[in-house]
Amino acid sequence: QELRLPRKFEGGGGTAFTPVFDWIEREGLHPDALVYFTDGDGEFPALPPHYAVLWLIKGKAPVPWGRRIQLN
Numbered sequence: 001q002e003l004r005l006p007r008k009f010e011g012g013g014g015t016a017f018t019p020v021f022d023w024i025e026r027e028g029l030h031p032d033a034l035v036y037f038t039d040g041d042g043e044f045p046a047l048p049p050h051y052a053v054l055w056l057i058k059g060k061a062p063v064p065w066g067r068r069i070q071l072n
Contacts, residue, residue, distance in 0.1 A: 014041065014042060015038060015039075015041065015042030015043070016042060016043045017036065017038075017042050017043060017044050017045065018043060018044070018045045020034070020036070021034075021045050021049055024049070025049075030051070031051050032051060032052065033051055033052040033053065033054060034049070034051060034052070034053050034054070035053075035054045035056060036053065036054070036055050036056065037056045037058075037071075038055065038056070038057060038058075039057065039058050039059040039061060040055060040057045040059055040060075040061030040062070040063060040068075041059065041061050044063070044064050044065075047065075048064075048065040048066060052066070052067070053065070053066030053067070054066065054067050054069060055067065055068045055069065056069050056071050057069065057070055057071060058071045058072075
């Protein structure tokens with residue numbers, strides 16, 4: 001079956017980032033880093049994990065921890 005992208009992407013804000021970090025911990029994984037592509041508008045875990053987190057941000061939202069890289 002052919003992969004077709006939607007004509008328009010919906011979204012923008014309100015992402016719960018915590019489930020990804022919870023899953024990594026629950027699975028007992030030890031990544032060197034996690035890269036998150038986001039607009040940065042959402043709910044962050046209270047504390048950073050014990051691995052590097054790179055937030056690739058499209059927009060102006062700040063991040064509470066990790067390294068923020070602006071995408072334009």
